[in-house]
Amino acid sequence: QVQLVESGGGLVQTGGSLRLSCAASGSIFSINTMGWYRQAPGKQRELVATITSGGLTNYADSVKGRFTISRDNAKNTVYLQMNSLKPEDTAVYYCTAKYYTTIISWGQGTQVTVSS
Numbered sequence: 067q068v069q070l071v072e073s074g075g076g077l078v079q080t081g082g083s084l085r086l087s088c089a090a091s092g093s094i095f096s097i098n099t100m101g102w103y104r105q106a107p108g109k110q111r112e113l114v115a116t117i118t119s120g121g122l123t124n125y126a127d128s129v130k131g132r133f134t135i136s137r138d139n140a141k142n143t144v145y146l147q148m149n150s151l152k153p154e155d156t157a158v159y160y161c162t163a164k165y166y167t168t169i170i171s172w173g174q175g176t177q178v179t180v181s182s
Contacts, residue, residue, distance in 0.1 A: 067092050067093055067171070068090055068091070068092045068093050068094060068096065068097060068163045068170055068171040069090070069091045069092045069171065070088050070089070070090055070161045070162070070163060070171050070172065070173035070174075071088065071089050071091075071173065071174070072086060072087065072088045072159070072160070072161045072173040072174065072175065072176040073086070073087050073088075073089075073176065074086040074087050074176060075159060075176030075177045075178045076177075076178070076179070077179045077180075077181065078151055078178075078179070078180055078181070079180070079181050080151065080152060080153060080180055080181065080182050081150060081151065082151050082180070083147070083148060083149045083150075083151065084148045084151065084178060085145060085146065085147050085148070086102065086145065086146040086148070086159055086161075086176060086178075087143055087144075087145050088100065088102075088143060088144045088145075088146075088161030088173055089141070089142060089143045090142040090143070090144075090163055090171075091142065094142050096163075096165050096170065097119070097163045097164065097165065097170075098118060098119055098164055098165055098166055099116050099117065099118045099119070099163075099164040099166075100116070100117055100137060100144040100161065100162065100163055100164070101113065101114070101115060101116030101117065101135070101144075101161070101162045101164070102114040102115050102116075102135065102144075102146045102159055102160065102161060102162070103159070103160045103162060104155075104157035104158065104159045104160065104178075105157055105158050105160070105175075106154075106156060106157040106158075109157075111160070112126065113126055114126055114129055114133065114146070114159070115129065115133055115135040115146060116135070116164075117135045117136065117137045117144060119137075119139065121137065123135055128154075129148075129155075132148065132149050132150045132151075133146060133147065133148050133149070134146070134147040134149075135147075144161065146159070148178070151178075151180045152180060153180050153181070153182045154180075155178060155180050156178060156179050156180050157177075157178060158175040158176065158177050158178075159175065159176050159177075159178050160172055160173050160174075160175045160176075161173035
């Protein structure tokens with residue numbers, strides 16, 4: 067099993083920045099891709115960004131150019147640097163670990179609130 071622990075959420079004003087971190091432990095050898103999803107109140111959970119073990123990244127159109135996902139394989143940690151935040155970025159952000167195309171673990175979620 068893989069355990070994921072997120073940190074770094076909080077309250078920020080429009081245009082501000084936050085960095086989320088997610089540390090993985092357990093059966094980390096089974097992880098290919100790590101990523102971030104988010105869920106806003108009343109909305110479905112959506113993909114934000116992913117990064118493979120080789121460093122290939124993928125972003126939702128809504129965050130391209132503003133968010134950057136990165137990974138420190140030595141620390142088994144993935145980061146999400148969020149810049150130019152907007153009120154519509156307000157959501158609970160979840161870290162995920164994938165084995166190929168299957169999500170094998172979710173973090174507990176961290177709240178990000180962007181005030182206007």
